[in-house]
Amino acid sequence: MTKNSYDVAVIGGGAAGLNAALILGQTRRAVVVFDNGTPRNAAAAHMNGFLSRDGMNPAELLTVGRGEVRKFGGEFHDGTVVSVTRDGARFSIELADGARISVRKVLVATGLTDRLPEELRGFGERWGQDVLHCPYCHGYAVRDQPLGVIGKNAEFAMHQALMIRQWSDDVVLFLHRIAELSAEDREKLAARDISIVEGEVSGPVIEGDRLVGIRLVDGTAVARSAIFVGGAITMDPNDSILRAFGAERAANLMGEFVIADNMGATSVPGVWAAGNVVDPSAQVIMAAAAGAKAGAAMNMALTTDDLEDALALRR
Numbered sequence: 001m002t003k004n005s006y007d008v009a010v011i012g013g014g015a016a017g018l019n020a021a022l023i024l025g026q027t028r029r030a031v032v033v034f035d036n037g038t039p040r041n042a043a044a045a046h047m048n049g050f051l052s053r054d055g056m057n058p059a060e061l062l063t064v065g066r067g068e069v070r071k072f073g074g075e076f077h078d079g080t081v082v083s084v085t086r087d088g089a090r091f092s093i094e095l096a097d098g099a100r101i102s103v104r105k106v107l108v109a110t111g112l113t114d115r116l117p118e119e120l121r122g123f124g125e126r127w128g129q130d131v132l133h134c135p136y137c138h139g140y141a142v143r144d145q146p147l148g149v150i151g152k153n154a155e156f157a158m159h160q161a162l163m164i165r166q167w168s169d170d171v172v173l174f175l176h177r178i179a180e181l182s183a184e185d186r187e188k189l190a191a192r193d194i195s196i197v198e199g200e201v202s203g204p205v206i207e208g209d210r211l212v213g214i215r216l217v218d219g220t221a222v223a224r225s226a227i228f229v230g231g232a233i234t235m236d237p238n239d240s241i242l243r244a245f246g247a248e249r250a251a252n253l254m255g256e257f258v259i260a261d262n263m264g265a266t267s268v269p270g271v272w273a274a275g276n277v278v279d280p281s282a283q284v285i286m287a288a289a290a291g292a293k294a295g296a297a298m299n300m301a302l303t304t305d306d307l308e309d310a311l312a313l314r315r
Helices: 015-026 058-071 154-164 183-191 240-244 284-314
Strands: 005-011 031-034 075-077 081-087 090-095 100-108 112-115 147-151 171-174 195-197 201-206 211-216 221-223 226-231 234-237 249-252 255-258 271-273
Touching: 005 015, 005 081, 005 090, 005 284, 015 031, 015 058, 015 284, 058 075, 081 240, 100 240, 100 284, 147 154, 154 171, 154 183, 154 226, 183 195, 211 226, 234 255, 271 284
Parallel strands: 005 031, 005 100, 031 075, 100 271, 147 171, 147 226, 171 195
Antiparallel strands: 081 090, 090 100, 112 234, 201 211, 211 221, 249 255
16 A cells, blocks of 8 residues: 555455456556455365356465456555545545545445354364355365255255255255244155254264264264255354445345445445445355446446546636
């Protein structure tokens, strides 16, 4: 970071933030990216579904992306943003080291944090290896293996169990703390040959640094090679900056998230958002695309501002 005034501050250096910064750099805007180095997919060794980048290590994508952003003048600050406040027509950003910068527009791309319920002890240590959340991210890697699903409510548990069946013909739904499944849901599972295991889960069974089963509170162990817990986790958006501005929010199946339009604009003038902070289901390629659209929209907003300033001077 070489100055204290920029056109755009991108808060969050994942796929969404970097692609926005790339677009803005190519439009010759002064952009700075703030990143504290804690991406959501840090535990994953590979990412899937990204055309031309399928199987790439997520960390490698970020390294390459940073290099591309720098080619077009983008700057980086490896630190934490403490606060963002409106300062007239601009925004003032305070950093953890006490520095302040002024920007015209802000993009929040801070992602989200996945939180396992407290009772699922031992699962967090296997996160991204054989304790998984996203079928599209990990399904193919564990294809044709004995798979399990844990959910905290019937709706999401059914959704994920029926989806996981696409990758394996040996799928078990652990009811865990789901009180009961309807007769209709049980019929759907039976139709797809998905087994139901009653009883509360106590933890994973690990042998030789790999998951070999799921243990119930009663001591029973059910052999499994991987477990999907997307329906059991809580997805907490890292949206404190947006909430401080009073950005409008809405609830969905995965929680409550700030609303952003198709180009990433929030209800707060001058503030955009992209990636998992507003879309918990976005894979890396989707987050990157959202960042690209937000970058283009922000450039257009800056173009309009530039025109209004020029007309004011001319008149």
